[in-house]
Amino acid sequence: MGELHPLGDNLPEECRAFAVELRRLFDGLGVSVRRYAVRRHRDPSTVSRFLSGTRIPPWEFVFDLFTDLAARRGAAVTPAAIELMRDLHRAAVRTSRSPAHAMEILQVQLADADRAARCSLAHQDALGEVLLDRKHRIADLEVRLNQAEAAWATERARADALERGLPDREELIKERDKLEREVRRLSEELAEVRRRGRLAEDRCLVLERQLAVVEAQRPAAVPRPDEEPGVTVGPMAPPGGGPRPKILVVDDQPNNLLAMEAVLATLDQELVTASSGQEALKALLDHDDFAVILLDVQMPEMDGYETAAHIKRRPRNRDIPIIFLTAMGADPEHSSRGYAAGAVDYMAKPFDPWALRAKVSVFTEIFLERRQRRSGERGPGE
Numbered sequence: 001m002g003e004l005h006p007l008g009d010n011l012p013e014e015c016r017a018f019a020v021e022l023r024r025l026f027d028g029l030g031v032s033v034r035r036y037a038v039r040r041h042r043d044p045s046t047v048s049r050f051l052s053g054t055r056i057p058p059w060e061f062v063f064d065l066f067t068d069l070a071a072r073r074g075a076a077v078t079p080a081a082i083e084l085m086r087d088l089h090r091a092a093v094r095t096s097r098s099p100a101h102a103m104e105i106l107q108v109q110l111a112d113a114d115r116a117a118r119c120s121l122a123h124q125d126a127l128g129e130v131l132l133d134r135k136h137r138i139a140d141l142e143v144r145l146n147q148a149e150a151a152w153a154t155e156r157a158r159a160d161a162l163e164r165g166l167p168d169r170e171e172l173i174k175e176r177d178k179l180e181r182e183v184r185r186l187s188e189e190l191a192e193v194r195r196r197g198r199l200a201e202d203r204c205l206v207l208e209r210q211l212a213v214v215e216a217q218r219p220a221a222v223p224r225p226d227e228e229p230g231v232t233v234g235p236m237a238p239p240g241g242g243p244r245p246k247i248l249v250v251d252d253q254p255n256n257l258l259a260m261e262a263v264l265a266t267l268d269q270e271l272v273t274a275s276s277g278q279e280a281l282k283a284l285l286d287h288d289d290f291a292v293i294l295l296d297v298q299m300p301e302m303d304g305y306e307t308a309a310h311i312k313r314r315p316r317n318r319d320i321p322i323i324f325l326t327a328m329g330a331d332p333e334h335s336s337r338g339y340a341a342g343a344v345d346y347m348a349k350p351f352d353p354w355a356l357r358a359k360v361s362v363f364t365e366i367f368l369e370r371r372q373r374r375s376g377e378r379g380p381g382e
Contacts, residue, residue, distance in 0.1 A: 008054040018092035019053030113203040120197030213358040245291035277302030291367035297326035312342040
């Protein structure tokens with residue numbers, strides 16, 4: 001285990017390209033695999049699999065390599081080199097199809113959601129301090145204005161002299177009005193930051209449940225590359241013997257709909273398909289008990305964002321979670337627009353089937369929990 005093993009056989013092109021660059025970084029350290037594993041408190045066999053390309057490491061491992069290489073060379077790694085490895089790492093993760101790699105995808109999403117939650121909390125604290133300062137300044141200006149008004153009222157005979165002696169009265173009023181407008185703006189911004197923080201915390205909780213679902217499948221046998229995993233994920237039957245929840249799949253490409261049906265068939269849930277936004281809206285009128293909607297973004301006539309907006313305007317459907325599926329990538333610009341349209345999640349094509357099944361399974365569990373809770377609140381016989 002002290003030396004580098006050869007690259008794995010039959011590696012996807014993206015995984016091979018990433019493994020080659022990873023080995024080049026490791027060679028720059030000039031140490032054995034076992035010695036580096038001990039240095040970083042990792043299992044030597046796991047490090048060997050990372051470097052042979054048979055397993056995609058977490059980004060933390062790659063970042064540790066950059067840190068150690070910079071310490072050895074005495075010079076920082078360039079941002080361009082880090083960005084190159086980041087792109088290769090994302091491509092390798094997207095190509096992989098094992099539960100471990102699905103966990104890697106979900107862990108990255110969980111890290112992003114956790115980072116958004118922490119940033120929102122820090123932003124809230126900063127805005128709160130600025131808001132408190134502005135309120136104190138307004139109170140101070142109010143006191144000074146009251147003093148000026150009192151002096152003007154008690155010495156009316158000297159009003160002209162007081163006006164000349166207080167040339168900044170109008171300026172004080174203008175500054176107060178300006179600060180009041182700023183307080184209103186900061187209050188609105190703080191409310192929005194708190195809302196985004198709550199959404200990020202909710203995404204963290206859901207992603208943690210999704211990770212638990214995928215992790216529970218890890219002991220299962222790894223399927224052959226030419227077949228989809230046959231592991232059942234999530235609840236097989238609704239509690240209490242109620243009707244099975246439905247999943248609405250919306251995509252204008254028939255091949256994509258067939259692929260989605262194949263991926264979700266193991267969940268033993270009723271699938272309803274639609275090939276356009278109009279068909280999706282009609283399906284929501286014709287059916288009840290939708291647990292989740294899988295919505296393609298790029299569709300003719302009515303795209304996914306417009307369809308989501310129509311769904312969220314309907315009181316009957318506004319609480320159904322929407323997962324956007326798109327080939328446009330998971331850039332922050334696209335994902336932010338998806339969350340703004342009311343989506344609870346955003347996945348880029350080609351998606352990992354383990355990750356998708358985990359997401360659908362968790363939202364189905366949440367749906368069944370809510371339905372059971374509502375049934376308990378109504379009580380028997382109601």
